[in-house]
Amino acid sequence: MSEIPGWVKALKPSGPQGSELLEHERNKSNIDVDQLSTFLFTREGMERKKRILDILQKEKVFDKSQNYFAGRIDRFETALARAKRLSQLQDAHNWTQDDKMVANDLISEPGPYGLHEGMYxxxxxxxxxxxxxxxxxxxxxxxxxxxxxxxxxxxxxxxxxxxxxxxxxxxxxxxxxxxxxxxxxxxxxxxxxxxxxxxxxxxxxxxxxxxxxxxxxxxxxxxxxxxxxxxxxxxxxxxxxxxxxxxxxxxxxxxxxxxxxxxxxxxxxxxxxxxxxxxxxxxSPSLVYGTLTWVRSTIVMQAGGVLARGVTIATRYAAVRRQFQDRDAPEWEQGENQVINYTTVQIRLLPLLATTFALHFTGKGMMALYAANQKKMSQSANSGDSKRGAGPEETHSGSDLLADLHATSCGLKSLASSTAVEGLEMCRRACGGHGYSSFSGIGPWYADYLPTATWEGDNYMLTQQVARYLLKSARTVLKGGEPTNDTTSILSYFLKRQDQGAAFDILGSDSDLVSAFAWRASFLTFEALRHRDEQKKAWNDLLVDFYRLSRAHAQYIVVKNFYETLQAPTSELSSETLAIMHKLFRLYALHTLESEASEFYTSAAVTVRQIQLARTNAVMNLLTEIRPHALRLVDAWDFPDWQLDSSLGRKDGKVYEDMFHRAAELNPLNRVTINPYPDSPILFQNNDSASLKSKL
Amino acid sequence: MSEIPGWVKALKPSGPQGSELLEHERNKSNIDVDQLSTFLFTREGMERKKRILDILQKEKVFDKSQNYFAGRIDRFETALARAKRLSQLQDAHNWTQDDKMVANDLISEPGPYGLHEGMYxxxxxxxxxxxxxxxxxxxxxxxxxxxxxxxxxxxxxxxxxxxxxxxxxxxxxxxxxxxxxxxxxxxxxxxxxxxxxxxxxxxxxxxxxxxxxxxxxxxxxxxxxxxxxxxxxxxxxxxxxxxxxxxxxxxxxxxxxxxxxxxxxxxxxxxxxxxxxxxxxxxSPSLVYGTLTWVRSTIVMQAGGVLARGVTIATRYAAVRRQFQDRDAPEWEQGENQVINYTTVQIRLLPLLATTFALHFTGKGMMALYAANQKKMSQSANSGDSKRGAGPEETHSGSDLLADLHATSCGLKSLASSTAVEGLEMCRRACGGHGYSSFSGIGPWYADYLPTATWEGDNYMLTQQVARYLLKSARTVLKGGEPTNDTTSILSYFLKRQDQGAAFDILGSDSDLVSAFAWRASFLTFEALRHRDEQKKAWNDLLVDFYRLSRAHAQYIVVKNFYETLQAPTSELSSETLAIMHKLFRLYALHTLESEASEFYTSAAVTVRQIQLARTNAVMNLLTEIRPHALRLVDAWDFPDWQLDSSLGRKDGKVYEDMFHRAAELNPLNRVTINPYPDSPILFQNNDSASLKSKL
The missing domain is CATH 2.40.110.10 (Butyryl-CoA Dehydrogenase, subunit A, domain 2)
Structure with a gap:
């Protein structure tokens, strides 16, 4: 491909430039981005990221510009070279494990030393x-x-x-x-x-x-x-x-x-x-067992950030991309509408934006729970309460805390990774045609993340373990056992109240919203118990119910964690930012509730009218209220452009310039001149395809 | 990579062989596969496929064995060579357009002449x-x-x-x-x-x-x-x-x-x-407009077959793959359970299997409608009833038939392609870890099909056109206009009956099941109309409702087409096969109904109790009844192994042998020997990576 001609170099995108549109968007909100980032990641975490990014960007081997073009063998060899260099840098800079993890996050590709370091x-x-x-x-x-x-x-x-x-x-x-x-x-x-x-x-x-x-x-x-x-x-x-x-x-x-x-x-x-x-x-087999629980907890922790990459890219691009006029706009208003103004785009992106925070806070909560449990576990390690040879339904009887943590981690791992996977794909499609280009940065990231839904426990298989635990807890409660943890508490409450019914003010009270999720999970638990213990249904015939039950329980845990994070004294956030975070909490909870409406009706946690109002009023109003803050909220996730490696998600909004640069200047296929006619060889002799291939 | 040693060549998979398992499955059912295939594709269509497959398989350029390994440039150059050869074969064998389409289906990759032939x-x-x-x-x-x-x-x-x-x-x-x-x-x-x-x-x-x-x-x-x-x-x-x-x-x-x-x-x-x-x-701009409608109709037609590839692969593999014992099985039963026996697998695969037929029959119906309309259109082409310059909400006033066909094709295109995309991904995940391997054949096929959800009308954008048409029809009906087509008929019925309510016997009557879908679509239409015309809501604030409305309408059309196909005299099918097709109809309809339960409640088309029964009884019973026929039902889709190019979906069940063969014998990365230590170059000098790359 020849040099880019001058007349092409002189071209700019039409209309308001991407950078202007993003600046305009950012001016609509007074969320303090740096403050929110610090709340999410701590000051130390953000500085660590900057320090390591500086080092990586200076190294030629970490240059990403050919990542999307190279074939399998080259990608693997480059990844190996990167792994080697990273190991040298770790020595040279005396990096801790946390430093190395940040470096891997920034590089954002699995490497050939991954399992040596992560598992061996x-x-x-x-x-x-x-x-x-x-x-x-x-x-x-x-x-x-x-x-x-x-x-x-x-x-x-x-x-x-x-x-x-x-x-x-x-x-x-x-x-x-x-x-x-x-x-x-x-x-x-x-x-x-x-x-x-x-x-x-x-x-x-x-x-x-x-x-x-x-x-x-x-x-x-x-x-x-x-x-x-x-x-x-x-x-x-x-x-x-x-x-x-x-x-x-x-x-x-x-x-x-x-x-x-x-x-x-x-x-x-x-x-x-x-x-x-x-x-x-x-x-003590339970110590080994603890490792898996820990791995699952980190998956929950990471899922928020994984999804946030897609949401960041799609939200920024939705503010730059314009398409069609507003049907209700007056004739003389010629300009096309920013895509982010369409409610069909908002209903896809903003609940996902809320989900990123929900998963992040839940991950934090899980890590805290894990740390607390580690102590208890090593105390009980020598007490010999393990039961070898017992069926899986009974193995959890050792420690109440371990069982609770294990069940919670299974259900949350399944929900969090499925949510991130489906959310990323939704972000990709919300970018329209360009979402399909590798330069969107979403597709390759999605493809690499996808196995998380299968490994460390298949997302369907895992839900059986959650159900097993909930059934066991319900049996304890039915026998009159005193509540010893959150699970038995919500089940006991449900049992006491079920003949009076619920009257949750989901549209007026945040804590009632959390209670409605607890009620639905409890209802499904006792229903499943009836099927298993009274109707003696086969375990296999209940797997679909168990899947739903696990999902309901995990959603309750997420809603609860989000709620509690905002209840804790959060002086680190301005009242303005805190108010938006509350709206995000409500959007996550109400949108989830109306997506799963049928279980909420059936359990009588809410009325049909409440769901209708949630759908047509509350959620739609929240979209309108959150929309002006969308750009700053994704900025708070603090992804460097180098990490995202996305034309559509550029922080400066230069979407089209970057798409064009990658296609015209970085794309090796454009160096091949083919012969297009059926009765001729594929290539003209005078092109450099063969030599090109030895370089690629 | 050295020659495969003798002790490796001697290894076989453990336990019952895949071929035995599939034979066993096929023996459970007496569906006449050839008869059902003929019903779907006609005798002529099946013979055409065999004839062309024979020709292609003999040509070295169409050999698929390196498809999953090659990089972008090589894949493109091979695709170009194939396009050239195909064009020569077309001349040599005097292929019709239909013949060429079948050849492209069998090759199953987009080619560089695609837009020349398809659009130019x-x-x-x-x-x-x-x-x-x-x-x-x-x-x-x-x-x-x-x-x-x-x-x-x-x-x-x-x-x-x-x-x-x-x-x-x-x-x-x-x-x-x-x-x-x-x-x-x-x-x-x-x-x-x-x-x-x-x-x-x-x-x-x-x-x-x-x-x-x-x-x-x-x-x-x-x-x-x-x-x-x-x-x-x-x-x-x-x-x-x-x-x-x-x-x-x-x-x-x-x-x-x-x-x-x-x-x-x-x-x-x-x-x-x-x-x-x-x-x-x-x-007459409407003639141009007709082309898009035609393209969309073919997308609906194809969506069933596209999805059927994934369902074929996943169903066959689910019968070969065994994992865990049945929890309720006696201790002495040692063997692992076939994955297809798990209800969590059945609830994912069997409704999709039903969907493949639903979409196929709907596609057929659409093509017939299109053909009927072509005549009317050319008759009205010279009558000058087009309205240039009118807003998009009004442009459809030309011909009732055109508007109906256009709206139906928009909604169905959106539903059918989304369903195929999501269904393929569900099939891929139902294959567990191996679904992630390219050798599953699902991932690459999914990735190639994905843009269908965006092109020829973005699946979200299109739903506005459906809603616009339905609102217009509802206005006509409200003004007392006589029903002139199916849409105005169901809207009129709803209007007459809405004060008496519905009493659809969805679990007892197939026609009532269709009516429940019509009722819900009509309810949502009048609700949207009230928002727009009475409450004067902004168009943009209604886009989410419109999306739901379009989906509801398209699902009604699919259920109706499936139902009507089975009502027509189908002497080509044995009564046994017809009975299974009826069960598939009920599974598709009831599973869709319970997935969208909340709209069915809200419209009062059904009661909460009916939905509960559909979920816990009817759907679960249908899974059990259809399961023994699953293998023969996917066989009827008649995909040659050469077309599927999938280890997991092999008709003979030799899944593990094929996975191993591709990994060990076809995989070029295994010819590269790397140097694993951090402080050394990437490759050993004595390996053939550089020369390899020039070949790949």
């Missing part, structure tokens, strides 16, 4: 003993070993008990034989395994004397440390392209009777005694 | 006069000209009136000057323009004597016929990567005062008289 090191640390720390953890921390966490298999996802890979104890030479008996036993989807790792924590069925003791973790070297070739009797590779996440080398792994020494089995919680050949039972 | 030729044919046919259409039909249709601009999507590109009439030399006054005037998203086309139909504001006459089509040569370089003062290129559709070169185009001769303006409907310099008004 942590598993070794938490599940290895001192000897294993010395042998495995130290070289891993020094990046001489690069590891991954190999659990799921080609034929086995969520159900860990169904794993086929075996680790058979050999008393004669005190080794384990790791083996893949079938094709479906192949480890699959394992991040960082495909091309990068030379070690793996392999989850395998431990077999002693012909008896299976369930899945346990084994550290196995899989590639040569010098040549990086697979070791004998190991077959390993990348599983191929995915909908997103293509900068990561998710891999497969098969073992053909591979022997590993006794030290390979991570032995902090359970082990094989080499003298007696006996299995030593785990000290 | 058709626009020239329909809007050119005899002289223009000679000059432009003939060389285009011979592929000496390759064209595209350049309408949307960087700053202008749905609103054609807002286009900025100008075509100014120069009386002195009888030419037009085509010009792009701003950056936002750049043509954008134009299929086949980026690299392929050497001609374009350019929509530009016609300016005569300083006065704008609105947008008109001009044929403009944009690239040299020999060198394929852009002509002087034309800047053209590809707009860059997109979420999908990357085998197509969507392009941009800017003009710097480019002169074209008088013949360039397509003159069948309107023209400039070069003697008088006067504008000659269009004969």
């Amino acid at each position: 090191l942590i598993t070794l640390r938490d599940q290895g003993n001192a000897e294993q720390h010395e042998k495995f953890l130290k070289p891993a921390q020094a990046y001489r070993h690069i590891g991954c966490y190999a659990q799921t298999e080609l034929g086995h996802g969520s159900n860990v008990r169904g794993l086929e890979t075996t680790a058979t104890w050999n008393p004669e030479d005190q080794t384990f034989t790791i083996h893949s008996p079938h094709l479906t036993a192949s480890k699959w989807w394992i991040g960082s395994l495909g091309r990068t790792a030379n070690h793996a924590v392999v989850m395998a069925q431990l077999i002693i004397g012909g008896k299976s003791m369930g899945p346990h973790p084994f550290v196995v070297q899989i590639r040569d440390l010098k040549t990086h070739q697979p070791l004998p009797n190991i077959y390993v590779g990348d599983i191929g392209p995915k909908f997103g996440y293509n900068t990561m080398d998710n891999g497969f792994l098969l073992f053909n009777h591979v022997k590993v020494p006794h030290i390979s089995m991570l032995a902090r919680f359970s082990s094989v005694d080499p003298k007696t050949n006996r299995y030593v039972r785990p000290a | 030729l058709i626009t020239l044919r329909d809007q050119g006069n005899a002289e223009q046919h000679e000059k432009f259409l003939k060389p285009a039909q011979a592929y000496r000209h390759i064209g595209c249709y350049a309408q949307t601009e960087l700053g202008h999507g749905s609103n054609v009136r807002g286009l900025e590109t100008t075509a100014t009439w120069n009386p002195e030399d009888q030419t037009f000057t085509i010009h792009s006054p701003h950056l936002t005037a750049s043509k954008w998203w134009i299929g086949s323009l980026g690299r392929t086309a050497n001609h374009a139909v350019v929509m530009a504001q016609l300016i005569i004597g300083g006065k704008s006459m609105g947008p008109h089509p001009f044929v403009v040569q944009i690239r040299d016929l020999k060198t394929h370089q852009p002509l002087p003062n034309i800047y053209v290129g590809d707009i860059g990567p997109k979420f999908g559709y990357n085998t197509m070169d969507n392009g941009f185009l800017l003009f710097n005062h480019v002169k074209v001769p008088h013949i360039s303006m397509l003159a069948r409907f309107s023209s400039v008289d070069p003697k008088t310099n006067r504008y000659v008004r269009p004969a």
